[in-house]
Amino acid sequence: MKTIAASAVRPRVAVHKFSSCDGCQLAFLNLGEDLLTLASRVDLVHFAEAGPLDPDTEVDVAFVEGSVSTPEDTERIRQIRAHSRLLIAIGACATSGGIQGLRNGVFDSQWVTQIYSHPEAIASLERSTPIASHVKVDFELWGCPVSGPQMLAVVNSLLLGVAPRDNADKVCTECKRRGYPCVMVTHGIACMGPVTRAGCGALCPSLGRDCYGCYGPAENANTDALAARFAGLGLDSVAVVQRFQSINSQAPVFLAAANKIRVSGND
Ligand code: SF4
Ligand code: SF4
Ligand code: SF4
Structure with a gap:
């Protein structure tokens, strides 16, 4: 640029x-x-x-x-x-x-x-x-x-005179580098960190709460795997859709993930 x-x-x-x-x-x-x-x-x-x-x-x-x-x-x-x-x-x-x-x-x-x-x-x-x-x-x-x-x-x-760095890695990378306990692993709380873009320093997990995806989709976000993980934590399909349909509901990756769950007929 x-x-x-x-x-x-x-x-x-x-x-x-x-x-x-x-x-x-x-x-x-x-x-x-x-x-x-x-x-x-x-x-x-x-x-x-x-x-x-x-x-x-x-x-x-x-x-x-x-x-x-x-x-x-x-x-x-x-x-x-x-x-x-x-x-x-x-x-x-x-x-x-x-x-x-x-x-x-x-x-x-x-x-x-x-x-x-x-x-x-x-x-x-x-x-x-x-x-x-x-x-x-x-x-x-x-x-x-x-x-x-x-x-x-x-x-x-x-x-x-240099192009700004675009960090599209996942919140989980910041979370692990800083040594925060994973709220999903330790407390079974549905966390959007695995599919959310880094940049906040894993602010929410640092306070013991889940990421809700405010930085939008990370690159190579595996939304299928995370949706399955959320279901495994006991969230019904409506609750899983709501996780993807929040602040960045219209980001194509999150919208596609929500629509896929809806189309599967469970929402
Ligand atoms: S708490 Fe969230 S962001 Fe941190 S490692 Fe676990 S899933 Fe990733
Ligand atoms: S919700 Fe926003 S501020 Fe909180 S961990 Fe996720 S990306 Fe960071
Ligand atoms: S609602 Fe929009 S303007 Fe307000 S903090 Fe969020 S992104 Fe920024």
Whole structure:
């Protein structure tokens, strides 16, 4: 992929928000002192949550949080792509459609009239889709939310003129390297770590609880084997489908795993 070091002394950076909860932008803000250092090395020209506002300006790097959920979003993301040398999607909303993707395939316009007192003010698309479904994305950072250190590593790589490292290995690898007891083996708790992308440092198992897949599918994820393991732990097919249909429900690997269980007639 392209980098920015050769093209800009103090690269111009924007952070954009689409349909999301702002949690991934907060990961940026929570960098604290590192954010101040970063701000001295890049020119943060648009970051509504932090202050600067210039959404239509040309930038070297655009970070994009959130999914495409409205007709206006579809046009806005094209504009951002046209104004950005590099575009980086951050977080589960931007990479898979996010938790709001649970409506995909089951959307009923009657819900809008039942829920909102002024349904005419709602302009949602029937599907929530990732940024890469609409424009070219140069790099994706998965997670709900992404981790601040991961974001910093991406920016540092780009500043050094090297492509950011994509770690698509499984959470289990981080869990075992850190010596955490396996919650699935020791407590029989259904854990998504064997099929989930690394990057969080096995945060949930470090606290004695299961991974619920917030970093999305790892490469070579053996979802069949894990679904069988979950069944062996006593989960019925509905519960197994629910494990795959969570924050990253529309990630193709997780969606295919859930649909396979449904089609098998047990859900
Ligand atoms: S990925 Fe999660 S934390 Fe990030 S914006 Fe979406 S819902 Fe919020
Ligand atoms: S606790 Fe989860 S992530 Fe850790 S080794 Fe066991 S299955 Fe893998
Ligand atoms: S362990 Fe799983 S659910 Fe927990 S933060 Fe990491 S990827 Fe997300």
